[in-house]
Amino acid sequence: MPQDLIVGLDIGTTKICAVVGEVRDQQVDIVGLGSAPTAGGLRKGVVVNIESTVRAIRRAVEEAETMAGCEIRSVYAGVGGGQTKVINSQGIIAIKDREVTPADMERVIDTARTVAIPSDREVIHTLVQDFLIDGQDGIKDPVGIHGVRLECKVHIVTGAVTSLNNIMKCANRAGLEVNGIALQSLAAGEAVLTDEEKELGVALVDFGGGTTDLAIFAENALRHNFVLPVGGNNLTNDIAVGLPTSLTHAEELKKHYGACLNALTDPDEIMEVPGLTGRETQSMPRNRLAEIIHMRVAEILNLVAKEIQRARFIHPLHSGAVLVGGTAMVDGLAELAGETFGMHTRIGYPMGVSGLIDVIHDPSYATGVGLVLYGFRSQQKNQRSPDRWSSGGRWSNRSSGGGFMAKIKKWFREVV
Numbered sequence: 001m002p003q004d005l006i007v008g009l010d011i012g013t014t015k016i017c018a019v020v021g022e023v024r025d026q027q028v029d030i031v032g033l034g035s036a037p038t039a040g041g042l043r044k045g046v047v048v049n050i051e052s053t054v055r056a057i058r059r060a061v062e063e064a065e066t067m068a069g070c071e072i073r074s075v076y077a078g079v080g081g082g083q084t085k086v087i088n089s090q091g092i093i094a095i096k097d098r099e100v101t102p103a104d105m106e107r108v109i110d111t112a113r114t115v116a117i118p119s120d121r122e123v124i125h126t127l128v129q130d131f132l133i134d135g136q137d138g139i140k141d142p143v144g145i146h147g148v149r150l151e152c153k154v155h156i157v158t159g160a161v162t163s164l165n166n167i168m169k170c171a172n173r174a175g176l177e178v179n180g181i182a183l184q185s186l187a188a189g190e191a192v193l194t195d196e197e198k199e200l201g202v203a204l205v206d207f208g209g210g211t212t213d214l215a216i217f218a219e220n221a222l223r224h225n226f227v228l229p230v231g232g233n234n235l236t237n238d239i240a241v242g243l244p245t246s247l248t249h250a251e252e253l254k255k256h257y258g259a260c261l262n263a264l265t266d267p268d269e270i271m272e273v274p275g276l277t278g279r280e281t282q283s284m285p286r287n288r289l290a291e292i293i294h295m296r297v298a299e300i301l302n303l304v305a306k307e308i309q310r311a312r313f314i315h316p317l318h319s320g321a322v323l324v325g326g327t328a329m330v331d332g333l334a335e336l337a338g339e340t341f342g343m344h345t346r347i348g349y350p351m352g353v354s355g356l357i358d359v360i361h362d363p364s365y366a367t368g369v370g371l372v373l374y375g376f377r378s379q380q381k382n383q384r385s386p387d388r389w390s391s392g393g394r395w396s397n398r399s400s401g402g403g404f405m406a407k408i409k410k411w412f413r414e415v416v
């Protein structure tokens, strides 16, 4: 695998997707994409069957390899928000020479990081929230500022060791090394949000198959994340029960005719609904499907809206909301979400890359493309200050010694 290739592996509840990026002139070109149904390997974002997941990873990776004409050996993988928890922590140090140096900045972040993490959890990200100098908050880059006391507030995103271990195990069994693991929402944010949106405040909602994840970005940092264990699969179930039809046909009807009520212009539009075994195909108004979808989607949106309202008290979300994930493709969802959230809402298509942009123009590829960009930016940071960012060694190389905790000790550390 050439050095300049970066691969994102999105292990989702319904599909696994591998996205290959090639770095050219400090820009990422998407050169390959592979996607395979997870086929029962995951439930609500959690690996529940290793063999099915490994098979799906292999299929997705092979497809991506064929498209990119390369061999994939290592990936950046995503972890769902449902498997993570955030610990807020604070560090404080004396500024040695009365002027903050990069070393002081590192030291204060390290101090903030030294909190007791339960033995069954491991740090995935240390996200700086704010720097304070002599009590003055809101400092984004403290280097060069005079003062005596430097403080730093961080969000430490931790993952259950067992979940991370399962992701590693699946990737390793599929013959892949894992360069790094990132929170899926953080990765998706890399692909669909502009710097301005992240600065002014934005709610990123990932409507996947098994879960709906909300991530709040403001003042250029991830401030909050929240997960609902419901998603597009629930819509499919509701449709199958409500029409009624089989799950396979319900899924097809949803993708083909799926809409929220407010998106339908023709109330007389008719669709053919294949009956359950032994029953005849029926003609039904498309409205019926939209009613079923509307009910579930409205319920999910209302729950997300409550969480957004809570976050808004602390962080104004001037940039509105952005929807990603496969379910975001339901006709009229952005409009309904906009009404429910009371803010401008758009669908998030991957951007900030070149190459196969038509192929990845799909909100369900936001996490996969985001993982490539996340990997690219992590590598850039490593190159800029190798002492600070890198840890050396790749994950699968470490499997020879010491068990998961020993492996994990060497994870490359990064601060976003």
Ligand SMILES: Nc1ncnc2c1ncn2[C@@H]1O[C@H](COP(=O)(O)OP(=O)(O)OP(=O)(O)O)[C@@H](O)[C@H]1O
Pocket: 011, 012, 013, 014, 015, 016, 044, 045, 080, 206, 207, 208, 209, 210, 211, 212, 231, 232, 233, 236, 251, 254, 255, 256, 258, 324, 325, 326, 327, 328, 329, 330, 331, 363, 364
């Ligand atoms: N055109 C479409 N219209 C409506 N729903 C769609 C469409 N395309 C895909 N979906 C739905 O999107 C869901 C899959 O989305 P996505 O690929 O983002 O999920 P995932 O990453 O596999 O799951 P999760 O993020 O929940 O772990 C499925 O429920 C699928 O039915």
Ligand SMILES: [Mg+2]
Pocket: 012, 013, 184, 206, 208, 209, 325, 367
């Ligand atoms: Mg997903």
